[in-house]
Amino acid sequence: MRKHWPAILGVLAVIWFVLPASAADSEDILKLASKLKDKDIATRRSAATDLAGMGKEARPAVAALSEALADKDLFVRRFSAKALGNLGADAKSAVPALAKAMKDEDKEVVEAVGVALGRIGKAAVPTLIENLKASDPLLKLAAAKALVEIGPDGKEAVPALVDAFKSRSSASPGNNPRTRNNSLKKAAAEALGNIGPDASSALPALKEASEDRQLGRDRELRQAIQTAMRKIEKSKS
16 A cells, blocks of 8 residues: 555645646636726726637636626627637526627627527527517527527527528618628528428428529529538438
């Protein structure tokens, strides 16, 4: 037994050093997260940027980042959303705050929030379904793109995705309505394809669109539709 003592002591030493370091790291992150409430905009921006670059290590900051989604500065809001997205499913408690942030007036913030919801996964699906039904084409598009990322776990969104795919949404002033509508159709098709066999109810709409000559002029959309059909049909066989 005595001959094993050096090895045992070595393991204990590693544990002794690692545990305090982990606690210190958590405390440091919480300290950094507290700066998201600082009165100085530059300080808040720096904190949001640093947390966004930490990836999974920023877990202790979820609550603070959720609150920062309502910051008056769009830079802070956008990078807070990015930080939550980098946490993936570990940020699922932030879904209610992200759902509110989807209504942000800034396009870049909405897009960052959509990406975050997509990375969080299944817990975000109800919120994404709600946004697929919105009248704002930007919300629809962000939600569809998020569901592309979620894949099979987004099966509950199939009816809403089909409706979005078939819709003739209006575009924002200055944008080409056909381009905006086709972007939504493309994202919806990709999301349906990634869902797989549970999206079989979408096949009639996809097939009808594949035979539409006008839609066929959009090469990327045509490819997205064909790929989605292959994925769904292959999964069924």
